[in-house]
Amino acid sequence: MQVSHTPAAVSAAFDDPNLIAHAGLVPVMRLAERCGLPRLVTEKVKLTGVTNGAGAAADAKVTSIVAGMVAGADSIDDLDVLRHGAMPTMFGGIRAPSTLGTFLRAFTHGHALQLHAVHRRFQGALAAHTPLLPGADQMAFIDVDSTHKRVYGRTKQGAEYGRFKGIRTLHPLLATICTPQSRPVIAGVRMRRGKAADSRGAPKFVSEALATAAEADCTGTRILRADSQFYNAGVIAACRRARAHFSITTGMNPSIKRAILAIPDQAWRQITYPTAVPDPETGELISDAEVAEIPAYTAFASRKKTERVTARLIVRRVRDLAKPATNAEQGELFPAWRYHPFFTDNPAPTLQAEREHRHHAVIEQVIADSKASALAHLPSAHFHANAAWLTLWAMAYNLLRATGALTSAFHAKATTATLRAHLIHIPARLARSARRITLHLPHNWRWQHAWTHLFDTVHAPPEPG
Helix, strand or coil: CCCCCCCHHHCCCCCCEEECCEEEEEEHHHHHHHHCCHHHHHHHHHCCCCCCCCCCCCCHHHHHHHHHHHCCCCCCHHHHCEEEEEHHCCCCCCCCHHHHHHHHHCHHHHHHHHHHHHHHHHHHCCCCCCCCCCCCCCEEEEEEEEECEEEECCCCCCCEECCCCEEEECCCEEEEEEECCCCCEEEEEEECCCCCCCCCHHHHHHHHHHHHHCCCCCCCEEEEEECCCCHHHHHHHHHCCCCEEEECCCCCHHHHHHHHHHHCCCEEEEECCCEECCCCCCCCEECCCEEEEEEEEEECCCHHHHCCCEEEEEEEEECCCCCCCCCCCCCCCCCEEEEEEEECCCCCCCCCCCCCCCCCCHHHHHHHHHCCCCHCCCCCCCCHHHHHHHHHHHHHHHHHHHHHHCCCHHHHHHHHHHHHHHHHHEEEEEEEEECCEEEEECCCCCCCCHHHHHHHHHHHCCCCC
């Protein structure tokens, strides 16, 4: 492709007041309104005690930040992306970045908890109005993990040297919900200091995530999945109180090692591992991954009896090829294995339970998405402002996922970057006639049918109650 005119014949001017660059925000923010986001903010978020007017019109400020994040903003200054062309005609209540920054800096811990309540109810409303979690009445997985977000400002509150030597971070905690048919959505987030332990506050956070899943109509089997940092009695007790199952990696403590060494050789069953390759002669899959189960393993045996838990210990082992023998050296006398145990009361068969536990890695997709979008920066020096920013990103992420679920089967599982490219970042020209506004979109836009279906769906009259 090449430019069809000479440089002298082409000019540019930013002078059309009827254009908008992100026409996809029209159906997206309409969906947010139908799910009650402005109303929830008005009811729950009360920024009392501020004298600079930061608490006024909290609903307009929250929706402005969420809309900016949906459009791709990853800092407070980037929220100015909403103030161009005909955007003030199409949307009311758009606030300037300086106003939004003042609003975020007014947050305290209590205000952040109010915003968490909004996120929780907004997520439930999205699940009720869209096919966000298909199959949740049969099975849902709640995944919990933490991540470290590097920060560079020396004055950022809570930023500390933690797991990564010489790198100052904040330490968010995330919980997601997914089903076998859906991509994950965010059940809850918490901002923590950089040196906070991975499991700090985990039992309470798990309880809230499971309650959020119940509000999102996850009425079938619920299974909490987590890494070894969350292998503690408090997390499992929270699952038991919520009548949910658990599937938690244990690590290799002495008790686990003794239990694994007691597994007889004939108990190991070969599995089809993702890296398996077909045998060129027989066509059978060659894999060094094997699985075995200890049906009744008692965890936390050193604690009092009421805190001990007996459930299944499922172990996957793979050949340890970290130091393969060279041609001049003797080969191995017996196979060396690496063990990956997890503790679970999942009622599924052994191989299915192991496969479902491995799928816990899906939460890494959400973490990667966060660092490629609104969490590319934690934009404020104030800890609670960054905590509010984290929660607002979770709302924007869930709103985009619900938008994709309403649009098409493809967009229901597309990444948020794809959703922005197909549905949000589409230019339009506004035309007014007889007190009506018409959006004129690009001719032959490849995804015009999907976009039109989304637009018609969210602008249809609500169904009678």
